[in-house]
Amino acid sequence: MKRNSxxxxxxxxxxxxxxxxxxxxxxxxxxxxxxGLGTGTDPDQITKQxxxxxxxxxxxxxxxxxxxxxxxxxxxxxxxxxxxxxxxxQLVGPNGISTIAEYFDSxxxxxxxxxxxxxxxxxxxxxxLELNAYPNLNTGLPLGxxxxxxxxxxxxFDAAGIDYPPTDYNDTSWNYDxxxxxxxxxxxxxxxxxxxxxxxxxxxxxxWGFSDAWTDTRGxxxxxxxxxxxxxxxxxxxxxxxxxxEWVYGLQWFSDGMxxxxxxxxxxxxxxxxxxxxAPLDSGVIAMFYTHTWYLxxxxxxxxxxxxxxxxxxxxxGQRIARIHADNFTIPKNATNQQEAWEVMKWLTSEExxxxxxxxxxxxxxxxxxxxxxxxxxxxxxxxxDTNVIFEAIDYLDAPxxxxxxxxxxxxxxxxxxxxxxxxxxxxxDAQSVLDQANVELQKILDEYWASQSS
Amino acid sequence: xxxxxxxSLSRREAAAGYLFISPWIIGFILxxxxxxxxxxxxxxxxxxxxxxxxxxxxxxxxxxFNDPLFWQSLKVTLYFAVLAxxxxxxxxxxxxxxLNQNIPGVRLWRTLYFLPSVLTGVAVTLLWxxxxxxxxxAVNQVLELxxxxxxxxLNDPDWSIPALVIMALWGVGQNMIxxxxxxxxxxxxxxxxxxxxxxxxxxxxxxxxxxMMTPVLFYNLVxxxxxxxxxxxQAYVASGAVGEVGGPLRSTLFYNLYLYQNAFDxxxxxxxxxxxxxxxxxxxxxTLVVFRSSSLWVYYEGELRGKG
Numbered sequence: 155m156k157r158n159s160x161x162x163x164x165x166x167x168x169x170x171x172x173x174x175x176x177x178x179x180x181x182x183x184x185x186x187x188x189x190g191l192g193t194g195t196d197p198d199q200i201t202k203q204x205x206x207x208x209x210x211x212x213x214x215x216x217x218x219x220x221x222x223x224x225x226x227x228x229x230x231x232x233x234x235x236x237x238x239x240x241x242x243x244q245l246v247g248p249n250g251i252s253t254i255a256e257y258f259d260s261x262x263x264x265x266x267x268x269x270x271x272x273x274x275x276x277x278x279x280x281x282x283l284e285l286n287a288y289p290n291l292n293t294g295l296p297l298g299x300x301x302x303x304x305x306x307x308x309x310x311f312d313a314a315g316i317d318y319p320p321t322d323y324n325d326t327s328w329n330y331d332x333x334x335x336x337x338x339x340x341x342x343x344x345x346x347x348x349x350x351x352x353x354x355x356x357x358x359x360x361x362w363g364f365s366d367a368w369t370d371t372r373g374x375x376x377x378x379x380x381x382x383x384x385x386x387x388x389x390x391x392x393x394x395x396x397x398x399x400e401w402v403y404g405l406q407w408f409s410d411g412m413x414x415x416x417x418x419x420x421x422x423x424x425x426x427x428x429x430x431x432x433a434p435l436d437s438g439v440i441a442m443f444y445t446h447t448w449y450l451x452x453x454x455x456x457x458x459x460x461x462x463x464x465x466x467x468x469x470x471x472g473q474r475i476a477r478i479h480a481d482n483f484t485i486p487k488n489a490t491n492q493q494e495a496w497e498v499m500k501w502l503t504s505e506e507x508x509x510x511x512x513x514x515x516x517x518x519x520x521x522x523x524x525x526x527x528x529x530x531x532x533x534x535x536x537x538x539x540d541t542n543v544i545f546e547a548i549d550y551l552d553a554p555x556x557x558x559x560x561x562x563x564x565x566x567x568x569x570x571x572x573x574x575x576x577x578x579x580x581x582x583x584d585a586q587s588v589l590d591q592a593n594v595e596l597q598k599i600l601d602e603y604w605a606s607q608s609s
Numbered sequence: 610x611x612x613x614x615x616x617s618l619s620r621r622e623a624a625a626g627y628l629f630i631s632p633w634i635i636g637f638i639l640x641x642x643x644x645x646x647x648x649x650x651x652x653x654x655x656x657x658x659x660x661x662x663x664x665x666x667x668x669x670x671x672x673x674f675n676d677p678l679f680w681q682s683l684k685v686t687l688y689f690a691v692l693a694x695x696x697x698x699x700x701x702x703x704x705x706x707x708l709n710q711n712i713p714g715v716r717l718w719r720t721l722y723f724l725p726s727v728l729t730g731v732a733v734t735l736l737w738x739x740x741x742x743x744x745x746x747a748v749n750q751v752l753e754l755x756x757x758x759x760x761x762x763l764n765d766p767d768w769s770i771p772a773l774v775i776m777a778l779w780g781v782g783q784n785m786i787x788x789x790x791x792x793x794x795x796x797x798x799x800x801x802x803x804x805x806x807x808x809x810x811x812x813x814x815x816x817x818x819x820x821m822m823t824p825v826l827f828y829n830l831v832x833x834x835x836x837x838x839x840x841x842x843q844a845y846v847a848s849g850a851v852g853e854v855g856g857p858l859r860s861t862l863f864y865n866l867y868l869y870q871n872a873f874d875x876x877x878x879x880x881x882x883x884x885x886x887x888x889x890x891x892x893x894x895x896t897l898v899v900f901r902s903s904s905l906w907v908y909y910e911g912e913l914r915g916k917g
Contacts, residue, residue: 231873238658259876260659422764425851426744488659564875571853579766579857602672606655 182218183494188236188243189221190229191253192481193448193515202514210501217494233257237486244495247297247483248515254286254293254484255559261293262487267496268292277505281551282520285480288559294482295503298517300446301547302476304333304467308460310361310441314339314348319442319464321540323550329468330407333442337363337417340441349416356416363417365434366408366444367424369477369556371570376556378404379471384556386570386596391561392604394596396570397589403470405585409577421578435461446479447544450536451516463543466550478551481517518544561603569595652882662879669883679884681859682867685770689863690837692774698829701781702822705788719789726782734846737776738763763851766860773861776843784829791825792818820908827907831899838892841865864888 189195194203203221210219222243224232236242237260246257254261268275275283275295282296304319311318316336320328340363341349348354349363366374376384380400388395395401411418419427419440427437435443436457443449444466466476483502485495502511508519509527519528525545532541560566573592576582613621627634652669654662673679708719725733740747741762749759760768795818803813840863848854848861855862855870868888872881 234658234873234876256874257876259657421852421857422743422761425764426742429739429742429745562875564870568870568874572856572859575853575856575858578852579761579764581766581858 182214182216183491185217185219185244185491185494185498187219187221187245187247187483187498188224188229188233189247190224190226191233191246191257192248192250194248195223195226195229199514202510206507206510206514210498217497219498237488240488242486242489244489244491245483245485245498247294248481248517249294249484250479250481251285251555251557254482255557255563258559258563260484260486261291262485262489262492263291264294264485264496264499265292267493273500277521277523279520279522279548281478281548281553282480284553285478285551285555285558286482294484295499296520297481297483297503297508298512298515298520299548300448300479300481300517301544301551302444302446302466302478303543303547304442304444304464305435305449306442306462306464307435307438307440308462310340310459311462316340318462319467321464321543323465323474323543323546326468326472328465329472330470333364333467334407334411334415334417337411337442338415339363341415341417354416359416359419359423361439361441362419362423364411364442364444365419365424365440367419367427367434368445368449370567371574372556372567373477374408374574375401375404376477376552377466377469377475378407379469379473379475383475383554384477384552385554385558385560386566387560387600392600394593394600396573396596397586397593400469400471402585402589405574405577405589409583409585412577413580413583420580421575424578447518448479448516450532460538463539465543465547474550475552476547476550477556478548479557480520480555481515518548560600562599565599566596569599648882648885651879652886654879655877656879656882657876658878659876665879669880670887672880673883673887678859678862678867682862682864685860685862686838686840686864689770689773689840690834692770693777694830694833694837696774697778697781697784697833698826700778701784701829702788702826704781704785705792706818708785709789709792719786723782723786726780726786729780730842731846733779734776734843735850737772737779738847738850741772763847763861764857766856766858769848769857769860773843773847776847777840784833787829788822788825791822795821821910823907824909827899827903831896834895834899835892838888838895839865841869845869 189203193199200221200223203223207219207221210217233243233246267273278296279299282299285296286293306319308318316339319333319336338349340361341354341359342361343355343358344360345353345355345358349356372384372386378400380395380398382388382395382398386394386396386401408418412420427434427439430437432438433449434440435445435449438457438459442464466474468474483499485492485499489495501507503520505521505523508521509524509531512519512528513531519525529541529545532539532544569592573588576588577585582588613624616624651662653664653666655665655668656662704722708715708722712718739745741749743749743759743761743764746759746762748762752759762768762772799817799821800813803817808816844861844863844866845854848856848866851857855866864884865888868881868884871877871884
């Protein structure tokens with residue numbers, strides 16, 4: 155009988171613990187961090203995020219974080235399902251500027267949190283604070299930046315006996331005319347004739363001088379100094395401005411580069427390069443590739459040639475515009491526990507943690523005070539690259555940014571990419587008529603948007 | 610309390626029947642009919658998923674008819690249907706006839722021709738993208754061997770749909786098997802009678818095989834029609850792989866692709882729902898036309914025609 159009593163008591167204690175333990179655990183407010191719209195889904199990134207999660211949870215009594223990693227291909231529909239099902243994650247990220255624009259209606263404004271505690275944002279690059287700030291909406295604290303530059307194949311320059319591009323940001327000789335000139339010399343047919351020679355066979359090109367293939371139309375055209383820079387609309391978003399003189403100049407520069415001077419791969423030639431499975435510069439058939447810092451993490455592995463780095467060239471108006479990408483974490487506007495989400499956002503972007511977070515996602519920390527730490531880490535991996543070129547590029551970023559929100563963002567971008575396709579396929583190589591046509595389509599999309607807002 | 614014993618036999622049988630099909634009925638109501646009705650409601654709303662739907666009446670439907678991309682997507686789908694549907698039906702029928710002959714290794718041949726229809730989806734589409742690559746693809750390299758400069762295929766707005774049609778023919782084995790089953794069920798005595806009447810092989814095909822196969826043709830036509838208007842994955846993957854979903858130059862902007870873009874890329878769920886219902890109406894109409902026409906060309910052996 156006595157033994158049975160002890161057994162009964164033991165069972166009761168175990169059952170009580172089982173019932174109470176989860177309740178105790180639930181004292182911590184859970185913040186789910188949705189990862190998958192951008193970077194963060196590679197196996198090694200998952201491991202590092204789990205380590206970050208363990209570190210946060212061990213050091214916080216009232217908040218518990220959990221990274222929800224969703225494969226990139228299904229992340230968009232999964233997030234929409236969660237938002238529609240009133241089951242929004244507390245944080246989403248890391249998001250690029252384009253991702254934020256794409257889901258623009260979904261985000262909470264963090265301005266009240268900043269103002270409520272007088273949060274100090276002075277250590278962040280000022281420009282990075284503006285990249286995701288819109289009228290009445292600040293989507294999140296800056297996490298990291300991805301400045302842009304030209305990477306080049308040193309062996310090709312050596313073989314052609316051409317001087318390397320300068321790394322000095324004050325050297326005004328490095329402009330798009332100069333880039334075109336050397337790119338043509340670096341463009342070769344199978345008989346090693348370059349694109350300046352009469353014997354050059356444009357049907358049989360085996361090496362191209364320049365490529366900016368991994369961007370969209372707004373990215374291609376942001377560098378030419380248009381009043382709206384990378385945005386195809388006026389500041390009030392009501393008037394389309396895709397056929398500005400600067401954008402027409404820029405698109406014609408690309409069109410001539412493909413169809414007249416042949417130093418840029420056409421759409422069909424680009425498709426052939428991509429079929430090799432290699433990234434543009436890594437393919438070994440591109441001499442200069444315009445790209446961002448994320449390329450340093452995604453490519454440049456075991457190359458049989460040396461790689462150099464140069465700043466974005468000056469444009470036809472004597473300006474230097476180096477387009478930029480940026481990441482942050484955002485709080486969905488219908489998420490619960492937004493105050494706790496804000497606390498986690500601050501932790502992720504804090505001076506103590508931001509270098510680690512950026513090493514996971516491959517970005518430059520958005521805090522100025524961390525530049526030296528991160529430069530040291532970069533120099534360790536790429537000892538031959540002049541990392542000053544990367545950091546200085548931040549001063550020349552495109553604002554308004556080429557990925558920034560515009561009304562009906564997806565439709566506008568698709569219409570502009572259609573315009574670039576006309577050039578890439580050779581269907582219409584006249585930039586003025588292509589962008590005039592695009593502008594009409596954009597204006598219609600904008601008018602529809604504003605009409606739907608007022609009805 | 611329910612006293613089932615007092616029920617009549619037919620009532621008890623009916624109850625048992627309903628009980629057995631109830632899992633399907635419940636599933637249908639919750640997972641198909643419910644979402645269908647919801648999409649019908651959304652089609653009259655402006656709805657971006659995040660905010661509450663806002664009633665706009667017929668706004669989405671009237672906007673559709675003024676949207677040039679809606680007409681472009683319809684044109685692309687019809688162009689594809691006109692090429693892919695007849696070629697798929699004819700090729701699979703011809704293959705079935707060939708593989709219905711008494712030839713050595715016929716089982717191996719049937720397996721080989723059926724196999725591709727099992728291997729479909731994203732992986733095979735990506736394989737075709739490589740085959741069709743204008744610079745390095747095997748298709749153009751073979752054409753070059755016989756002195757033909759191959760087109761840009763998926764990179765060329767004029768050749769992208771023919772390329773997708775060729776990709777679609779990769780899966781004709783599915784229809785071929787159905788035709789084969791139909792061919793083997795044609796009674797041998799009909800051929801014997803035709804031979805007695807002096808019919809050659811062509812006449813036998815014209816007057817025996819073809820009429821007896823019309824129900825199978827009809828079945829494959831209806832399914833093919835619906836399948837053609839549901840075409841999505843291959844176009845999405847193939848055009849995306851060459852740089853622009855629905856491209857180049859919107860030449861592969863299929864109806865379902867544009868619907869998907871509206872729903873998930875532009876987050877205009879109401880507009881996408883209206884597109885879905887218009888598609889439903891189009892497919893229903895075409896299917897009804899095919900059904901109505903079937904009395905003119907489909908022969909059912911057991912069917913009594915006219916007064917005779």
